[in-house]
Amino acid sequence: MSGLAQRVLGGEVRAAARLMRALDDELPGARDVLAQLHGHTGRAFLLGVTGNPGAGKSTLTDQLIRHYRGLDKRVAVIAIDPSSPFSGGAILGDRIRMQDHAGDSGVFIRSLATRGVLGGLTASTRDVITVFDAMGFDVVIVETVGVGQDEVDVANTVETSVVVTVPGLGDGVQAIKAGLLEIADVFVVNKADHPDAKRAERHLAMLLDLEGRERRGWAVPIVPTVATRGEGIATLVEHIEAHRGFLADAPEGRRRARARQQAALLDRVYAMLRHQAAGIIARSGGLEPLLDALERREIEPYGAALRILQAMGLERGDG
Ligand SMILES: Nc1nc2c(ncn2[C@@H]2O[C@H](COP(=O)(O)OP(=O)(O)OP(=O)(O)O)[C@@H](O)[C@H]2O)c(=O)[nH]1
Ligand SMILES: [Mg+2]
Structure with a gap:
């Protein structure tokens, strides 16, 4: 376990504040500390x-x-x-x-x-x-x-x-x-x-x-x-x-806890997908080529979106 995680578990306010700033700034490693907690x-x-x-x-x-x-x-x-x-x-x-x-x-x-x-x-x-x-x-x-x-x-x-x-x-x-x-x-x-x-x-x-x-x-x-x-x-x-x-x-307590977990899980999946999509778009030279193709009516919007998903490895060409 990282030293930072240990200090947070020990209740150290300064360590916690540091971790929260790191999370805000999406610094590498911050999520790992969270995972350890x-x-x-x-x-x-x-x-x-x-x-x-x-x-x-x-x-x-x-x-x-x-x-x-x-x-x-x-x-x-x-x-x-x-x-x-x-x-x-x-x-x-x-x-x-x-x-x-x-x-x-x-x-x-x-x-x-x-x-x-x-x-x-x-x-x-x-x-x-x-x-x-x-x-x-x-x-x-x-x-x-x-x-x-x-x-x-x-x-x-x-x-x-x-x-x-x-x-x-x-x-x-x-x-x-x-x-x-x-x-x-x-x-x-x-x-x-x-x-x-x-x-x-x-x-x-x-x-x-x-x-x-x-x-x-x-x-x-x-x-x-x-x-x-x-x-x-x-x-x-x-x-x-x-x-x-x-x-x-009551069973309601468990139902709610599950619902909270589900919302948290799905939010994270969507956030990660968004992040991944942004990365792929940036690495493949931005949206300009696709926008040009759209403008020339060589491709339609769903097809354009599918191409990005394909680049992410998420959709097959025949999808
Ligand atoms: N008369 C009266 N005033 C109150 C009562 N509770 C709060 N206030 C006043 O209402 C104002 C707003 O109180 P806050 O506790 O800051 O309200 P808040 O909902 O946190 O406000 P925001 O975070 O800005 O949305 C303050 O001036 C309080 O003193 C009350 O029970 N009676
Ligand atoms: Mg307030």
């Missing part, structure tokens, strides 16, 4: 906190960190920042709250920017989860803004998903992306100090009842919180732990 993973509890911008995800995450630290659990956070051009542990803006934990070796916070991540956001998230899990963190929280498909995909990398909503304008909860309604294991109506909070809760309950609140044996609870004051956090944690217990006991 894999046998030492599977122990961390993976918890997602997803919701609209400004809903209070970071404030809630901060409260969850406090809670788990109180139980002497070690907590890692992956904060996915949709707008930031920075990555690599930058702690930005509202995340200042979480910075309170700087200096606590039982807490590790890592930001990932959505833009400019080479292998894709979901892949990076999985890699960072692997590193944290191997380091022996008990809980890994993935905070992500639930706006795009990428974020829904990221939300699918965890075991238990908390979806955070807030009272919206008028009568209901702030609109949430449809995909998020389906992935929520626990709903939070944060900012329960808002005058419309009760109505928001009823609205969400109605939406959920329309969708069918009970899913494969789990009834999705709605928890009101005031994250800034820590209100409702104990109840939230109870529901999170209940869901965790449910997954451990």
Whole structure:
């Protein structure tokens, strides 16, 4: 085993940070280190906190960190920042709250920017989860803004998903992306100090009842919180732990773990194919000759694509 892998397994923060940078930059060898870590993973509890911008995800995450630290659990956070051009542990803006934990070796916070991540956001998230899990963190929280498909995909990398909503304008909860309604294991109506909070809760309950609140044996609870004051956090944690217990006991837990593995596996296959195709295209002098042939109508688009696959050794000429 490489020295770097050993140091990560020993929980060394600097080694982990170095590995994460190497993974970001796709440095040769970084994947091998990850592969060595894999046998030492599977122990961390993976918890997602997803919701609209400004809903209070970071404030809630901060409260969850406090809670788990109180139980002497070690907590890692992956904060996915949709707008930031920075990555690599930058702690930005509202995340200042979480910075309170700087200096606590039982807490590790890592930001990932959505833009400019080479292998894709979901892949990076999985890699960072692997590193944290191997380091022996008990809980890994993935905070992500639930706006795009990428974020829904990221939300699918965890075991238990908390979806955070807030009272919206008028009568209901702030609109949430449809995909998020389906992935929520626990709903939070944060900012329960808002005058419309009760109505928001009823609205969400109605939406959920329309969708069918009970899913494969789990009834999705709605928890009101005031994250800034820590209100409702104990109840939230109870529901999170209940869901965790449910997954451990019910066939649903196994089904989900398989589904996560499948998504991770297929993503990697597609990423590798893409990578290989780009390499073949570059080595064979680029796309220009094929584009010329297409322009002259000497070849049609499927035929052109097949030629690239043939060069990759993936398709026979008669395919
Ligand atoms: N009144 C009230 N304000 C809250 C509550 N929770 C969070 N806030 C405030 O809402 C603002 C946004 O909170 P964040 O925790 O940064 O929200 P976020 O969802 O992480 O935001 P982004 O990561 O930017 O999407 C901050 O000013 C918080 O202080 C709450 O329960 N009640
Ligand atoms: Mg935040």
